[in-house]
Amino acid sequence: MSNVLVTGGAGSMGRLVSEKLINDGHQVNIFDLPQANYEGFDNSKTKIFKGNLNDSSIEESILEVDTVIHLAAILPPTANINLELTEKVNVDGTRNLLSCIEKINPNIHIIFSSSVSIYGKNLDNSTIHLDNTANPDDHYAKTKYDSEVLVERSNINHTILRISGVSIPVFQEPPSEWPFLPNQKIEFIHRDDVVTSICNSVNNKEAYGQMFNISGGKSWQITGEKYVKDYFEILEVDMENALYQKEEGHFSWYQSSKSNKILQYQNNNYENYLAQIRQDLNNLMGE
Template sequence: MKNKIVGTTKRILLTGASGTVGFETLKHLVKNSSYEITVFDLKTPRSVKKFAPFKGCVEIVYGDIGNFSQVEEVSRNKDIAIHLAAIIPPAADIDPDLAYHINVKGTENLIRALEENSPHCYLLFSSSISVYGDRVNNPEISVTDRLKPSCGDRYGKTKVVCEKAIQQSNLSWSIFRLTAIMGNHKISRLMFHMPLDTLMEICTPEDTGRAFVNAIAFQCQLKNRIFNLGGGEDCVISYRSFLAKMFEAFGLGDAGFPENAFAEKNFHCGIMSDGSELDEIIHFRRQSLADHFEMVNQKINPIQKKITFLFRKLIKRWLLSQSEPYLAYREGNEKEIEHFFIKNKKKIVEPIFQ
């Protein structure tokens, strides 16, 4: 435990605590009685419900991180700021202006407020593997690799801007570039954007939240450094296999989609070849890919799974209708075809749903 920081009460600001990773981070934080925790989040029925059990042990402040005056109110006298607030895909693609407002302007507001009111604060920021762009053909990723978000990836581009702003700030900071965080994901049209041949490394929300909290004690070793955060070798799988296991878990049977329902390029994900460096310092990894699928199976109601199985063909036909790559070929949209596929000519193969 070399260079581990111990001492008096630490005053911690957590943004984005209602999100998947944020909520796990909050649960880890409250286990430590020496932390004074302030949560700053947007007020919604969902966030109010999620934070209800924490009243009395956590200060909850609602506001818009894109509004500087509201951010300034919660930035005073903070030792640690864990900044997880962000608009992620597909919402970031649907409303890029909102993504910029929250992701970029929100981060700039937080930096400015902390510099003015808590200049010695240590800022922990969640970036994304999306900053590396398309890595289907070279899936092993290092923090020294060039940052090149895929064409049309507005979310990845906002993270690059945020990273630069943090590095140019006067604060002490660490940036964790998160791999695919699998938890509470819903099947949507975004599933068709990832090429089936993508090698992906996941990390569970619980392990990711643990990483941010564990990092507090190791500021000396992490200060002003960027790390890739992934679940490790036990969390690597191809997207094709991952999708098959998820469909089976939900009662949807075999996927059965035509190959060109899925894009061939312009997404992200890969394997964090240097991800063990962070774990060797803060020791956050506890769960594997098998644990993820076990958690998925436990969450699915057996009765609902049986009902889903009965209607699996209809559900999968509806899902296919949401595939933008597939629709691009159906409609002959050359611009979209060029965006999603390596070759401009691909035969439409009808699905065989089972």
């Protein structure tokens, strides 16, 4: 087992990753902002480090770790509104983290959480492969791509995970506008499978030096219209109420067979996700 640092470890995804790492037997360091919520962590299995990616506070957290899982980032929509903050956290923060690792603990394996948004809008609706040219077309995607470049150019052993849109298995109010076109190919991924892909990269020599597309797999390869139709059927709402954005979103189908073979994370199929949404809604309705 390893000592693992999770940046952004007190966030929603960071908590799930940290909990799974602990359950898998790892010792976990949590690094996050001073104002983050640290309640619920087991002090016997975690160490809390409060600070900022852009200063020396990160140094102590990496002293005795084998692996760094770098999740800390500004996400959309804030990432595409507060451009200066996003650049400072997503790019400058990653640069400082890498510099500290190279200076203090250069044998670390870093697992970097990136995004399929770096491919840009998929105008021809084709399946995305890793060798597709990156074409980031908003600020968030650009900062993720710039951070990937920093990671790849470093002297640090690394794994880069380009993660697709994450579907959370709890009922949520439909958005005012769905972030894709009706006929657009989309392939989201169950939240728990994202967690598994990240955690299964730890101590995985087959993942060293690799970049992967992380997506739901074949059962999740549908169209935007089908996703909305299935969701509205659970809500018993007429499809005529569905509004879509006017241009393609950052979604497609992805070649992920290699990543799943190595990381073994595609465990929750699309039908399972729908069943969980249906059950959660029934629970909310007291049924």
